[in-house]
Amino acid sequence: xxxxxxxxxxxKPPNRSYSNLSSASTSSTSPKRLFAECALVxxxxxxxxxxxxxxxxxxxxxxxxxxxSFIQDDDDHDPPPEPGAxxxxxxxxxxxxxxTCAAGKTKKEQEESFEIQKAxxxxxxxxxxFHLIWSVxxxxxxxxxxxxxxxxxxxxxxxxxxxxxxxxxxxxxxxxTPSKKCGCESILEQEAYExxxxxxxxxxxxxxxxxxxxxxxxxxxxxxxxPNALSIIKKVIMxxxxxxxxxxxxxxxxxxxxETQCLPxxxxxxxxxxxxxxVGQIMGKRSAEMMGKIxxxxxxxxxxxxxxDMVKCLKKAMGGTxxxxxxxxxxWDSSSVVExxxxxxxxxxxxxxxxxxxxxxxxxxxxxxxxxGSDDSSAAGVKRKRSAAGDLSKNSNKMARFQGHITDAxxxxxxxxxxxxxxxxxxxxxxxxxRENGLKPSDDVPQFAQTELTPTYHFSESKGNMVLGCxxxxxxxxxxxxxxxxLFTCRLCCDEARSINxxxxxxxxxxxxxxxxxxLCMKCGSLQPxxxxxxxxxxxxxxxxxxxxxxxxxxxxxNDEEKKIYHCPYCNVCxxxxxxxxxxxxxxxxxxxxxxxxxxxHVCISQRLQGNCPIxxxxxxxxxxxxxxxxxxxxxxxxxxxxxxSRCFFGRITCPLCKQVFDNMRG
Numbered sequence: 001x002x003x004x005x006x007x008x009x010x011x012k013p014p015n016r017s018y019s020n021l022s023s024a025s026t027s028s029t030s031p032k033r034l035f036a037e038c039a040l041v042x043x044x045x046x047x048x049x050x051x052x053x054x055x056x057x058x059x060x061x062x063x064x065x066x067x068x069s070f071i072q073d074d075d076d077h078d079p080p081p082e083p084g085a086x087x088x089x090x091x092x093x094x095x096x097x098x099x100t101c102a103a104g105k106t107k108k109e110q111e112e113s114f115e116i117q118k119a120x121x122x123x124x125x126x127x128x129x130f131h132l133i134w135s136v137x138x139x140x141x142x143x144x145x146x147x148x149x150x151x152x153x154x155x156x157x158x159x160x161x162x163x164x165x166x167x168x169x170x171x172x173x174x175x176x177t178p179s180k181k182c183g184c185e186s187i188l189e190q191e192a193y194e195x196x197x198x199x200x201x202x203x204x205x206x207x208x209x210x211x212x213x214x215x216x217x218x219x220x221x222x223x224x225x226x227p228n229a230l231s232i233i234k235k236v237i238m239x240x241x242x243x244x245x246x247x248x249x250x251x252x253x254x255x256x257x258x259e260t261q262c263l264p265x266x267x268x269x270x271x272x273x274x275x276x277x278x279v280g281q282i283m284g285k286r287s288a289e290m291m292g293k294i295x296x297x298x299x300x301x302x303x304x305x306x307x308x309d310m311v312k313c314l315k316k317a318m319g320g321t322x323x324x325x326x327x328x329x330x331x332w333d334s335s336s337v338v339e340x341x342x343x344x345x346x347x348x349x350x351x352x353x354x355x356x357x358x359x360x361x362x363x364x365x366x367x368x369x370x371x372x373g374s375d376d377s378s379a380a381g382v383k384r385k386r387s388a389a390g391d392l393s394k395n396s397n398k399m400a401r402f403q404g405h406i407t408d409a410x411x412x413x414x415x416x417x418x419x420x421x422x423x424x425x426x427x428x429x430x431x432x433x434x435r436e437n438g439l440k441p442s443d444d445v446p447q448f449a450q451t452e453l454t455p456t457y458h459f460s461e462s463k464g465n466m467v468l469g470c471x472x473x474x475x476x477x478x479x480x481x482x483x484x485x486x487l488f489t490c491r492l493c494c495d496e497a498r499s500i501n502x503x504x505x506x507x508x509x510x511x512x513x514x515x516x517x518x519x520l521c522m523k524c525g526s527l528q529p530x531x532x533x534x535x536x537x538x539x540x541x542x543x544x545x546x547x548x549x550x551x552x553x554x555x556x557x558x559n560d561e562e563k564k565i566y567h568c569p570y571c572n573v574c575x576x577x578x579x580x581x582x583x584x585x586x587x588x589x590x591x592x593x594x595x596x597x598x599x600x601x602h603v604c605i606s607q608r609l610q611g612n613c614p615i616x617x618x619x620x621x622x623x624x625x626x627x628x629x630x631x632x633x634x635x636x637x638x639x640x641x642x643x644x645x646s647r648c649f650f651g652r653i654t655c656p657l658c659k660q661v662f663d664n665m666r667g
Contacts, residue, residue, distance in 0.1 A: 031259040038272060039279040039317050040263050045310040046140055047255045049294065052301025053133045054248045060126045061237075061244050067119045068234040071227075119233070120218050126240075127211045129300070134204045136297055137251075139290055141197040143282040144258075148266060149193065151278050155269045193262065196254050203247045210240045279317055280588035285581035288326070288569040295332050320607065321591050322572035329514065329553045329572070411447035415525035418535055419444075425528070425535050446527065452478075452487040455522035462562055468522050474559035476522050477534075477546040482515035484508065492624070513555040519546070530555050568593050573622055590633075603633030614656040615640035632660045 035041040214236045221229040266275065286294075298307050311332065315324045417429035429445040457466040460474060468476040470489040478487045481494065488494040491511040498508045519530050524539040532550045534542055547557035549565050556574045558565060566579035570586045575593055577584045584593045589604045609621040613636045620627060626638040634657045636644070645653055653662045 031263065035263065035267065038267060039276045040267060041313050042279055042283075042310075042317055043140075043263065044259065045298075045306075045313060046136070046294065047259065048306060049297040049301050049310075050133060050137060050140070050251065050255065053129060053297055054251060056301060057126060057129050057133065058244060058248055060122055060129065061241050064119060064122045064126065064237050065241050067115055067122070068230070068237055071230045071234045116218070116221065123211070123214055123218065127215070130207060130211065132293055132297055134208070135290070136293055137200070137204070139286060139294075141200070143285075144262075145194055145197065147278055147282050148262070151274070152266055152269060155274075159269065193258075196250075200247070200250060200254065203243065203250065207240065207243045207247060210236060210243055214240060276317070281585075283318065284570070284586040284588060286569075287580040288567045289579075290581075291569050292330070318570060318588065321570040321586075321588060323570050326553065326569040326572040330569075410450060412450055412453055413441050413445050413447055414453065414520060414527040416527070416536055417441075417445050418526060418528040420529045446485060448487055453520070453525060456489045462560075467559070469559065473547075473557060475547045475557035476541065476559070477519040477557060478522060479511065479513065479516050479530075479555065480518040480520065480527070481509075481511050482517060487520055514553070516555040519555075521546070571621075602629070603631070605633040608633060608635055613637045613640055615644055630655055631662055632658050634658060 217233045460467045472492045494511040521534040526536040533545045547559035549558045590608045628638040628641040629635045
């Protein structure tokens with residue numbers, strides 16, 4: 001009877017298969033066809049991501065409701081029987097025996113039936129998905145308010161002015177009735193959309209408060225596992241259910257309204273080129289972290305074919321940048337992306353290109369700009385040579401090491417050697433255990449000169465003492481050259497070794513940090529797969545990052561607390577600055593990060609940094625030297641500009657590329 005009652009009164013847990021996602025995303029099939037050849041299709045894809053994520057969060061909340069459906073509320077008591085109703089009550093016993101048995105669970109039975117671990121995990125899943133949806137929606141609604149509506153309003157007002165001029169000219173010569181104003185002005189409901197965004201933000205905040213209450217309720221139950229604690233959990237979950245249903249319904253209406261009213265209006269009044277520029281401006285403020293969140297949302301919310309279509313359209317919209325390269329290096333362009341994400345979540349690892357990455361930016365492009373160090377930085381304009389991934393690990397002892405660099409002829413093994421096999425890091429060599437047991441290292445364990453294994457230090461002005469690292473970067477690890485197998489503190493140290501010893505690029509190739517697979521911890525001497533922190537559990541710094549900032553794509557480590565670095569997904573390098581949308585924006589046409597204060601006035605020149613400095617003829621895109629832009633839009637190294645300007649007469653500067661003359665020393 002008890003089982004029968006539960007089957008008739010308790011909701012069944014939802015089916016979690018991907019097949020459910022198709023129904024959540026088919027509502028935008030028609031808009032996708034409408035905007036198929038337009039950059040606005042990116043917004044439709046984002047709408048589908050939000051729909052799918054909302055559908056899944058409803059599934060999780062329904063599962064939460066299922067786990068607490070049998071719990072009685074504190075005020076669930078049977079009312080006292082009325083006089084003369086005893087016979088009727090006896091008659092109803094047989095009919096309602098199922099529900100009576102369910103409601104008659106003892107407090108002990110309720111506690112035993114409640115799967116606290118399952119409910120807690122579902123709650124964490126809801127909270128994680130909710131915050132992902134919230135952050136993506138904030139970026140989406142902010143882009144509408146900042147870019148789409150102002151552009152649309154400006155375009156319609158421009159058409160309206162032109163129309164009024166035409167009408168006034170015709171009425172002056174002919175007394176005809178003026179034609180109607182440009183259509184859609186009365187439909188333009190910018191204030192209504194902004195009010196919707198404000199209301200939705202309030203709904204998100206309410207759900208966030210409820211999730212915090214639910215987390216506190218679980219903690220209260222662990223401290224006081226009593227029936228009243230179960231009742232509190234149930235009440236909070238039911239409130240959460242009501243709020244998520246309300247938010248989903250409101251957003252569904254809002255997204256459909258955008259697709260049927262707002263976006264068609266944009267397509268009607270703006271040209272395809274203007275729309276592409278508009279989408280480029282929106283994307284130019286989205287950081288690598290935000291793009292990672294959007295792609296995570298796509299992975300978790302869209303079927304495979306729609307996800308592939310979304311990535312394909314992103315590549316097309318970001319053409320002319322290094323965005324596709326960022327997708328590939330970050331693992332977003334892989335067919336196994338879903339499995340990779342799930343594996344990373346299980347291992348508690350961050351996905352490449354997300355929160356751990358940052359970027360360096362061309363400061364002001366009309367000001368000074370510095371590269372925080374990119375993996376592909378070129379020396380003297382020489383193109384990088386990339387080695388195939390995995391060559392280092394397969395031929396670690398067979399690599400040709402250039403002659404003359406090693407001053408200590410005695411080759412030594414690292415104290416420990418770790419390698420990754422089948423996705424797991426395992427120890428291949430331990431010098432302490434080897435000495436105790438009289439073991440010898442295998443041929444797979446690489447050897448280095450003592451100078452390479454010795455930690456390097458430099459003086460930190462901010463700390464006033466010597467710290468691990470080099471004059472270029474503070475860090476507690478060394479990079480293993482992906483081609484020669486040597487250890488260098490950074491790629492710039494490798495460049496200096498080549499310059500000082502007058503080696504050729506064939507003898508000592510440029511250290512391409514994108515291809516770095518292994519690093520050496522300078523605290524314990526362990527050689528290990530490249531990562532944010534030392535994997536040696538016996539290391540004094542185990543669990544502590546090698547540096548405050550780590551980029552898993554660029555393999556950039558920097559422990560300078562005063563330096564701000566971010567990774568630009570469109571430049572695909574790390575740049576100095578707070579980040580995209582904070583103090584820099586990426587211009588898709590220039591393919592460069594521009595200071596926010598200079599963005600609206602800068603002159604666009606296609607691929608302005610993809611070349612050499614007109615003065616010194618060295619590479620600019622990945623240069624660590626500050627850059628200086630001129631009013632014409634062309635760029636050169638700051639030192640080169642100062643030297644060039646000092647040779648100009650009467651304060652008049654002529655651009656060495658376009659020959660445009662400027663009347664002041666500011667250029």
